[in-house]
Amino acid sequence: MLTAMAFPLAYAGPNVVLHKPRSEQTAVADKPVSGKVLSKEDNTPVPGVTVVVKGTTNGTTTDVDGKYQINVPESNAVLVFSAVGFATQEKPVGNESIMDIILSTDQKTLEEVVVVGYGTLKKRDLTGAVSQISATKLENENPQSVQDVLRGNIPGMNVGFSASAKGGGNVSVRGTNSLKAGTSPLVVLDGAIYYGGLEDINPNDIETVDVLKDASSAAVFGAKAASGVILVTTKKGKEGKTIINVNTNFGVAEVAKNQPVLSPDGFVTWRQEVMRNINTAAQPSRFTNPAQLPSDVTLEQWLAFDGSAGDPTTVWLQRLGMQPVEIQNYKNGKSVDWYSKMFQKALRQDHTVSLSGKTDKVSYYMSLGYLNNEGIVVGDKYSTVRARLNLEGKVNKFLSVGINTQFADRDESQVPVNYELAANLSPWGSEFNPDGTYKWRPNEEASGGNHPYFAPSFTDRDKGSVTINAVVFAKIALPFGISYQANFTPRYEYYHRYNAESARHAEWAAEGGRASRRDTRTMSWQIDNIFKWNKTLAEKHNIDATFLVNAEKFRMWDDSVSNKGFAPTDVLGYHNMAAGNAPIMWTNDEESTADALMGRLFYSFKDRYMVTLSTRRDGYSAFGQKNPRALFSSAALGWVFTDEPFFKSSWLSYGKFRVSYGSNGNRDIARYDALSNLITGKYLHINPGGTVYQTSQLYVGRMQNANLKWERTNSLNFGLDFSLFNNVVDGSVELYKSSTRDLLVERALPNVLGFDFVLDNLGQVDNKGLEISLNSNNMKRENFTWRSTLNFQMNRNKIVHLYGDKTVTKDASGNVVSEREADDITNRWFIGHAIDEIWNYKVLGVWQTEEADAAAKYGVKPGDHKILDVNNDGKYTNDDKVFQGFTSPRARITFRNEFRVIKNFDVSFMVYSYLGQKGEFNQMKNRQGFPDRSSSYIFPYWTAENRNNEWARLYSSEGSATGYSVYQSKSFVRFESLAVAYTIPKNLTQKINIQNLRVYGNIRNIGYLSSWSFWDPENGTNNSNNTNIATSVPSPRIFTMGLDITL
Missing domain, CATH: 2.60.40.1120 (Carboxypeptidase-like, regulatory domain)
Known part of the structure; x- marks a missing residue:
C-alpha cells in the first residue's frame, strides 16, 4: 500500500521513516x-x-x-x-x-579587540597602557585561578604566590601607591564592577583578561581605579552548532624543595653545641657522650663534673636538657620523623563541563565546574562548585536582553596541622599515648612543644560561603549610531564559620570547651545606565562617545556568638550554643552608597591620530561630610607614525606613540572611618557604701573627620607600540610616573585629646617605572612553529611627604641650623626613601676569636654578629641604623616559549625571575629563644674550630644592638611551568562523533635557583620591613594530567 502511495521506505532502527519523493532537481x-x-x-x-x-x-x-x-x-x-x-x-x-x-x-585582525571599560577598542586605536592575555593561550597549563592566568603574563603586574590548597595570591599593578589604604586593583567582570573574590571565577569560563594600567585607561572607573583595573570577559556562545566541552584533570602536589632537618643523632649533637654555648664556664667535655670521652678524662671524672651518679647515658642526656621520655626513647632507638608527617602528596582534581552556541536569535554559554584540592600541608583542603550562565536573546531588531550569572559554593572546613610546631619537637619524643591517641606534648615539657596534630584532632569546623553574582542587561539600538544599555548587577554572599574546640583537649578542658558561630550576609547592587554614540564621518573621522550614570548600594549583616563552659557535655559543640555558661554576642551591620557620572570621548582621524578624553565624578558615603564627591579626569593622544606618507622603513612594519595623563582615586577604607564610633562596655563600680556592682558604659572610641577625602593619583604615561620585520616581532614599551597625594593615614594625636589617632589625608608617594613586552614568531615551518614572549618590568617608589611635622636641628647656642620634615620611625617610613626600604642595624659579619676584646666593648663574644657602629661611640642607637636594600623586587622578568611540534604536539614553558629584593632571616642569629627546643632545621653555626662570617654561634647574644635583623638576598629564577598537549587527529575522533580531543599534561613550579636559605623565596615576600621567616612556607610542585573533549 505504501508503495502504491509512492512513499519510499527507509529503515532506521525500530522506526520506519517515510520520505516525500523529491524532484529530480x-x-x-x-x-x-x-x-x-x-x-x-x-x-x-x-x-x-x-x-x-x-x-x-x-x-x-x-x-x-x-x-x-x-x-x-x-x-x-x-x-x-x-x-x-x-x-x-x-x-x-x-x-x-x-x-x-x-x-x-589581516593586519586589522591581528590588532585584536581590547576591552577598555564600558566598551571595546581595536588595539590599534588604544591611547592608554593596556595589556591582554587570552585564557586559551594557557589552556595546556590548566590555570585554576585568575591569578594563575595573570602570573608572569602581564608586564607591570605583580601576582603573589600562595602555597595553600586554595591557591591564588595577592595582586598589584605598578607598585605600592598607598601607606595604609588598600592597593588591590579594581576587578570588572563582564562590564560590571565585581566585588567578589577572584577564586569564585572559573578560569575555564574566561575568554580574555585585560589590565588597564595608566590613568587614562582606568579613569572611567574614577575613585576605584588608582591601583589599576582588571577586566575579565567570560565566554559567550559562538555561531555554529551547539558545542559541548568537557575539561577534566587530575593531579598531585608535593613539596617542591624540602628544607633539610636534623637526624635523630644530629639533633643530639646539636644539643651538645647549644648547651656548651649556654654554659660557657662548664668543663669542655661535660656535654660529651660518655662513650666518646677524650683520653685524659675518665668516666668517674666526667660524672664528678656535677656530682652525678647512675647510668652514664641517662646522665649525659639529662645534661643536654632532654626529658625522661626522650631519654627512654633514645635508649630504645625509637625516633619520630616529624617533618615527614607534616607534609603529604596532595591529590587535586578540577572538572568543568560547558554547553554553548549561538543562533540568529539567542547566544548562550553555560558551565558547571568542580574543584577539589589538597594542600601539601596535612589537613589543608579546599573545594568549590562553580557555575555560570551567560544568556543573551534578541527580542527584535533594536532590542536584546540577557543575563550573566555566576554561582560559587566554597568549602574551607578542614583544619590543617601547624607544621611550624615541628621545629620545637624532638625526634626522640613520643607521637602517641599508650592508648594510641595523639600525645599533647611529645617532649613532655611543662609548656610548649605541642603535637601539630593534637589541636586539629579536637577541633570541629564548618567554614564556607555561597555567592551569587549576576549582570542583568538590556541593549537598545537607537538611530544615528546611538545605543543604550542598562545593567543591573546584584550580588549576594553568605559566609559562615562555625568552630568548636573540645574540652577533651588539655588546654581547653578548664574552660569546659569552647565554641563559636559567625554568620555574615552581604547584599549589594549596582545600576549602570550607559549611552554610546559611534559614528564614522567621511570615512576619516571616527567618533566613539560613552556616557555613564551609576548608582550602587552595599549592606552587610554580621552576627557572631561564642560560648564556653558547656554542661553536661560539649559533644554538640557549635550545634548547641545555649549549653555554655559564658555567652558573648556580637553584631555588626554596615551600609554604604555610591554614585557616579562619567563621560568619555574617543576620536581618530584616518586611523592615524587618536585622542581620548574622559572625566568621572564619584560620590561615596564613607568619606567626610564635607568631601563626599571628587572629580577625576584624563586625556590621551596616539599617533601611528608609520602611516605617514613621509615614513618609509623596510624593517618597521608598524609604530605608534602614545602619551596620557590623568587622575584616579582610592576609596579603599572602612565604611565608617570618617565618623566617630560608640563603644559599649562593662566596668565595676563601688558606691560610697562599699557595694561593688557591674555598670554599663558607652563612650566615643574614635575622632571623626568631616574633611576626609579620596587619595588621588596623578599619572603620566609614555608608550610605544611597534611591529618589526613584517610582524615577525611586535611589542610595547611603557614609561610612567605617578604621584599619589592626600594619603589616607592615621595621624597621631596628643594624649590630652583622649584619642590615639585620627584618619586624615596627609603625605605623598611617587612611583615611576619601565615596562617592556616583546613577542616574536621565531620560526614557522610545516612541522614546527616557535613563538616567544619576553616581559620586563621595574618600579621605584618614594615617600615625598608624610605628616608635615618638622624636625629642627640646633647648634650649641640654640640657633636653628636646619629644618626638615619629620620621618615616621615607628612605621619605618622615611622622606625620600621607598616604602619597602630596609632601615636597621647593618651586620658586617661575625666576631672572630682574635677580636674578643673588641667584641667585649659591645657586650658580645666571638661568634656573635658584628654590627656597624656608625659614629663609633661604643653603643647602638637609632643613629647607627642604615638603609640596606629593599623587600620588593627591583626588577621582574618573564620568558615564555610556545612550540608546535610534529603537527599535533603543543609544548610551552615559562621562566620568571624576581631580582634585587631581600628578606629578613633571623635564624642566622642562632638565638635559641626556646632553649630546650628551638629548631630542627639544619643551619650552619659558628664555632672556634669551624668559623664562618655569616652565621652566628649557637645561643648567640645581641648585646646592645637589640632587635637587629639579618638580611639575605631573595632574588630567584623560577622554572614556573612546562606543558605538553597532544591533539588526536580528527580523522580518528570524528569516527566517534568527537570534534576535538586533546590530552595534556603539565608541571607547575618545577624548581627555582636562589641563594635564600629557607623555604621558597617568593613566599612571604611583601613590602614589610619586619618580614618574619615564619611566613615563608614551602611551595608545591604540581603535576597534572587531563583531557579536553569537544563534542
Whole structure:
C-alpha cells in the first residue's frame, strides 16, 4: 500500500521513516568538498581555520595539516574561511570538489579587540597602557585561578604566590601607591564592577583578561581605579552548532624543595653545641657522650663534673636538657620523623563541563565546574562548585536582553596541622599515648612543644560561603549610531564559620570547651545606565562617545556568638550554643552608597591620530561630610607614525606613540572611618557604701573627620607600540610616573585629646617605572612553529611627604641650623626613601676569636654578629641604623616559549625571575629563644674550630644592638611551568562523533635557583620591613594530567 502511495521506505532502527519523493532537481545528495588551507606568507598549512557554509550552521575546522572536508547541499553554496590573524575569505563551490585556499595576513585582525571599560577598542586605536592575555593561550597549563592566568603574563603586574590548597595570591599593578589604604586593583567582570573574590571565577569560563594600567585607561572607573583595573570577559556562545566541552584533570602536589632537618643523632649533637654555648664556664667535655670521652678524662671524672651518679647515658642526656621520655626513647632507638608527617602528596582534581552556541536569535554559554584540592600541608583542603550562565536573546531588531550569572559554593572546613610546631619537637619524643591517641606534648615539657596534630584532632569546623553574582542587561539600538544599555548587577554572599574546640583537649578542658558561630550576609547592587554614540564621518573621522550614570548600594549583616563552659557535655559543640555558661554576642551591620557620572570621548582621524578624553565624578558615603564627591579626569593622544606618507622603513612594519595623563582615586577604607564610633562596655563600680556592682558604659572610641577625602593619583604615561620585520616581532614599551597625594593615614594625636589617632589625608608617594613586552614568531615551518614572549618590568617608589611635622636641628647656642620634615620611625617610613626600604642595624659579619676584646666593648663574644657602629661611640642607637636594600623586587622578568611540534604536539614553558629584593632571616642569629627546643632545621653555626662570617654561634647574644635583623638576598629564577598537549587527529575522533580531543599534561613550579636559605623565596615576600621567616612556607610542585573533549 505504501508503495502504491509512492512513499519510499527507509529503515532506521525500530522506526520506519517515510520520505516525500523529491524532484529530480532536489534529490541530489550533499556533495563532499575537501581541500587544504595555506598561508600566503610562507605557504605553510593553517590549522584551526573555521570553514562554514554561508548562511547555515554547517561547518568544520582544518586539522593540523590545514586539511578540511565538508558536505555542501547545493552547487551554488558559498564557503566562508576565517581564522584569527587572517583575512576572511569567501569562495563559491560551483562544480568543484577540491578547493585549496590561500589566506592572507589581516593586519586589522591581528590588532585584536581590547576591552577598555564600558566598551571595546581595536588595539590599534588604544591611547592608554593596556595589556591582554587570552585564557586559551594557557589552556595546556590548566590555570585554576585568575591569578594563575595573570602570573608572569602581564608586564607591570605583580601576582603573589600562595602555597595553600586554595591557591591564588595577592595582586598589584605598578607598585605600592598607598601607606595604609588598600592597593588591590579594581576587578570588572563582564562590564560590571565585581566585588567578589577572584577564586569564585572559573578560569575555564574566561575568554580574555585585560589590565588597564595608566590613568587614562582606568579613569572611567574614577575613585576605584588608582591601583589599576582588571577586566575579565567570560565566554559567550559562538555561531555554529551547539558545542559541548568537557575539561577534566587530575593531579598531585608535593613539596617542591624540602628544607633539610636534623637526624635523630644530629639533633643530639646539636644539643651538645647549644648547651656548651649556654654554659660557657662548664668543663669542655661535660656535654660529651660518655662513650666518646677524650683520653685524659675518665668516666668517674666526667660524672664528678656535677656530682652525678647512675647510668652514664641517662646522665649525659639529662645534661643536654632532654626529658625522661626522650631519654627512654633514645635508649630504645625509637625516633619520630616529624617533618615527614607534616607534609603529604596532595591529590587535586578540577572538572568543568560547558554547553554553548549561538543562533540568529539567542547566544548562550553555560558551565558547571568542580574543584577539589589538597594542600601539601596535612589537613589543608579546599573545594568549590562553580557555575555560570551567560544568556543573551534578541527580542527584535533594536532590542536584546540577557543575563550573566555566576554561582560559587566554597568549602574551607578542614583544619590543617601547624607544621611550624615541628621545629620545637624532638625526634626522640613520643607521637602517641599508650592508648594510641595523639600525645599533647611529645617532649613532655611543662609548656610548649605541642603535637601539630593534637589541636586539629579536637577541633570541629564548618567554614564556607555561597555567592551569587549576576549582570542583568538590556541593549537598545537607537538611530544615528546611538545605543543604550542598562545593567543591573546584584550580588549576594553568605559566609559562615562555625568552630568548636573540645574540652577533651588539655588546654581547653578548664574552660569546659569552647565554641563559636559567625554568620555574615552581604547584599549589594549596582545600576549602570550607559549611552554610546559611534559614528564614522567621511570615512576619516571616527567618533566613539560613552556616557555613564551609576548608582550602587552595599549592606552587610554580621552576627557572631561564642560560648564556653558547656554542661553536661560539649559533644554538640557549635550545634548547641545555649549549653555554655559564658555567652558573648556580637553584631555588626554596615551600609554604604555610591554614585557616579562619567563621560568619555574617543576620536581618530584616518586611523592615524587618536585622542581620548574622559572625566568621572564619584560620590561615596564613607568619606567626610564635607568631601563626599571628587572629580577625576584624563586625556590621551596616539599617533601611528608609520602611516605617514613621509615614513618609509623596510624593517618597521608598524609604530605608534602614545602619551596620557590623568587622575584616579582610592576609596579603599572602612565604611565608617570618617565618623566617630560608640563603644559599649562593662566596668565595676563601688558606691560610697562599699557595694561593688557591674555598670554599663558607652563612650566615643574614635575622632571623626568631616574633611576626609579620596587619595588621588596623578599619572603620566609614555608608550610605544611597534611591529618589526613584517610582524615577525611586535611589542610595547611603557614609561610612567605617578604621584599619589592626600594619603589616607592615621595621624597621631596628643594624649590630652583622649584619642590615639585620627584618619586624615596627609603625605605623598611617587612611583615611576619601565615596562617592556616583546613577542616574536621565531620560526614557522610545516612541522614546527616557535613563538616567544619576553616581559620586563621595574618600579621605584618614594615617600615625598608624610605628616608635615618638622624636625629642627640646633647648634650649641640654640640657633636653628636646619629644618626638615619629620620621618615616621615607628612605621619605618622615611622622606625620600621607598616604602619597602630596609632601615636597621647593618651586620658586617661575625666576631672572630682574635677580636674578643673588641667584641667585649659591645657586650658580645666571638661568634656573635658584628654590627656597624656608625659614629663609633661604643653603643647602638637609632643613629647607627642604615638603609640596606629593599623587600620588593627591583626588577621582574618573564620568558615564555610556545612550540608546535610534529603537527599535533603543543609544548610551552615559562621562566620568571624576581631580582634585587631581600628578606629578613633571623635564624642566622642562632638565638635559641626556646632553649630546650628551638629548631630542627639544619643551619650552619659558628664555632672556634669551624668559623664562618655569616652565621652566628649557637645561643648567640645581641648585646646592645637589640632587635637587629639579618638580611639575605631573595632574588630567584623560577622554572614556573612546562606543558605538553597532544591533539588526536580528527580523522580518528570524528569516527566517534568527537570534534576535538586533546590530552595534556603539565608541571607547575618545577624548581627555582636562589641563594635564600629557607623555604621558597617568593613566599612571604611583601613590602614589610619586619618580614618574619615564619611566613615563608614551602611551595608545591604540581603535576597534572587531563583531557579536553569537544563534542
